[in-house]
Amino acid sequence: MRILFITSTRIGDAVLSTGLLDHLIQTYPQAKFTIACGPVAAPLFEATPQVERIHIMTKKKRSMHWVDLWKDCGFTWWHRVIDLRNGPITYLFPTFRGTHLHRDDKTQHRVELFSNLLKLPTPAGPVLWTNDNHEQAADKLLPANETILAVGPTANWRGKTWRAEYFLDLVQRLTAQDGILPHAKIALFGHISEREPAQYLIDNLPNDQKIDLIGELDLPTVFACLKRCQFYVGNDSGLMHMATAARIPTLGLFGPTQEKLYAPWGDHCATVRTAIPFLDLFAENFDHQKTDSLMDSLSVDMAYEGAQALWAKIQTTKGQTSQ
Template identity: 25%
Template sequence: MASPILANISPQNILLIKLRHHGDMLLTTPVINALHQRYPQANIDVLLYQETRPMLEAHPAIRRLHIIDRKWKNEGAWRKLAHERALIADVRACHYDLVINLADQWRAGIITRLSRAPLRIGFAFKKRDNALWRFCHNQLVSTADHSTLHTVEQNMSALAPLGISREGARVSMHYSENDKQYVLSTLLENGINSPFIVVQPTSRWGFKCWEDEKVAATIDQLAKQNRKVILTAAPDQKERVMIEHIQSLCRSPDVVSLAGKFSLPQLAALIDHAQLFIGVDSAPMHMAAALDTPCIALFGPTKLQHWRPWGEHNRVIWAGDYGPLPSPDSIDTNTQQRFLSIIPVEDVVAAARSYLNE
C-alpha cells in the first residue's frame, strides 16, 4: 500500500527511466499513460537509449526525451565523460519532483540519485540488494512477485507507492500524421488499395522465427486478389534476405514485400491500417497489440508470462503446446535452430481465418 503522503503528492516534473530494447520501451507506455491520467498537469519526460527513441517520440503525453547513445563509448573516455556530464546537467535543469527508475543498471540508479529529485522510486532487485542502490532511491518496490507478472504489470507495480493501481493498464503506440501519409502513399505506389494482412516473420534472433517454408505456405492460403499480404522486416540485411527467400517460396501473386521500407512509427501506421498482423515474439508484435490490430503471435522458448501480447484481440500460438521446448534461460541466442518449426501451418491459418471471419 502507498503511504498517504505519497498518494497525495502532486508532482510538476516527472522523469521515467528505462534502458532496454524497443519492445521493452513500448511496454513502459502504460506507466506513462497512468501518470498522465493521475497528474494531467505534470510534465513527463523519459530517459532511454537513442535507438529506442522511435517507440516513444510521438507519444502525446511526453514532453521531452533524454537520450543515452551507446556509441558514446566508442568516442573515448573523455568524450564519453563529457556526454554523461551534459546528460546529468540536462536532467538537473528540469528540476524533477519525481523520478521513477524502471531499469536495473547502475548507470540508471546513479542518474536517479544525481537528479536531486526529492522522490526517487526504483525496484528492489535482488542483484541490487546493497546500500548504494538504496542510497540512489528513497522508495524501493518489491520484485518478489515479478516472475509471475507480465512485463506491463511489473512496470506498473513501480507506481504502487503513489497509490496508482496496475488495473486497466493500457499499452499505446503513436505515430505522426506524416508517417501515416507516407505509408498510405507507399501502399498506393505498390498497388495496394484493398484490405491487407501484415506478416513480419523476422526477429534479430533466429531461434524466435518460424520456418520460411511454413510462413510461405500460410501466406499462400491467406493472400488473394482483394486481400494482399504485406511482408515486413527491419532494414537489417539478414532479415531482408529471409524475406526475399520467403517471397520466392510463395506461389501467390498477391504478396508484396515492404521489408526495410519503414521506420518503426511508419510500420505502426501500416499495422494500424491492417486487417490482421501475424508475427513472432518481437517489437512489431507488441505494436500490433498496442494498436488493437488483431494479432497472431507465434512463440517458442520465451517466457510467455512476461512477453505475450498485451490486450484483447490477440492469439498466442506456442510451440510448447506441440512438443517439448528448452528452458528460455538455457537458450544460446546465437543458435540458428528454429524452435517454432513444430507449429503446424493449418493452426496458424485457422486462427487467421477466425479473425477474418472466414
C-alpha cells in the same frame, strides 16, 4: 512540472512500457516529459504528447551511459522520476517522488509488472502515437480500401524466428478463398538488417499481392501502417507489440521465449507455441547468436488454427457489441 521516464533499450520492452507512460500523461496533462531510452527504441516516442525531449542512452563501458544521463538530467528538479531500469544513479536525482522498478519478476507479464509499479487498478496495455507526417506516409505505402494481412516474419535473434517457408504456407492459407481474409494484400514488416531470413517469403509472394515494407521505415510510420491492417501474425518481437498497440487482431508465434512474460497484450490477441515445451528447446550447445530456428515444432496447421480461432473470437465480439 517535469517528469523523467526511463525505459528500455529494446523496442518490445519499450512498447510494453507505453501504457504506463500514457497513464502518466493522462494523470499529469500539464507536465513536460523527458524520455530516456536506447537508440533503437527512441523513434517510438517521436510523436508522444507532452514530450519535451528524448535522451538517447547509448550503452557505454563501465555504465558511463548512466553518467551521461546524470549530466543531462541530474541538475533538473523533477516532479517524478519513473525508472524502469533501476539505474544506479537515478536515486540521486532531485525529485519530489522517485519510483524505481527494483526487480524483474519472472512470474509476471511485462505489462502487469510495469502497471503494478504505480499500483494501477487495471494493467495498462501498449499505447503509441503518430503525427500527420506518419499518417500521410502510411497512406502512400498501403492501398486504400483493401483488406491487408500484416506479417512480421523477422525477429532480433534466429532462434525465435519461424521459417520463411512456413510463413509462406500460412499466409497463402489465410488469404485463400476459404481463409479468414480472402484475397487480402500481404504487408511484410521488419528491419532491413533482418531481411535475409525472410527472403524466401519475399521472393515467393505474388507481386500484385505483396507489400514489401521490410526496410528502414521509422517506427511511428510502421505503427501507422499497422493501424491500416486487419490482422497481424508474426514472431515474438517488438513489431508484435506494436500491432497490439494498433488494436488489430494479433497472433504471436512463440518457442524459445515465454508468452507468460511477453504475449501480445489484450483481448484482441492470442498466441500459439511450439509443441516442444519452452525449457526443452535449449540444447547444451545453445548459442544465442548462432543457433538456428527453434520453432520447427510449431506447424503451419497449428498457426492456422490459432489464427482461425482468434478471428472467430473477434467476429463474435463484434457481433455482441453491435447488438
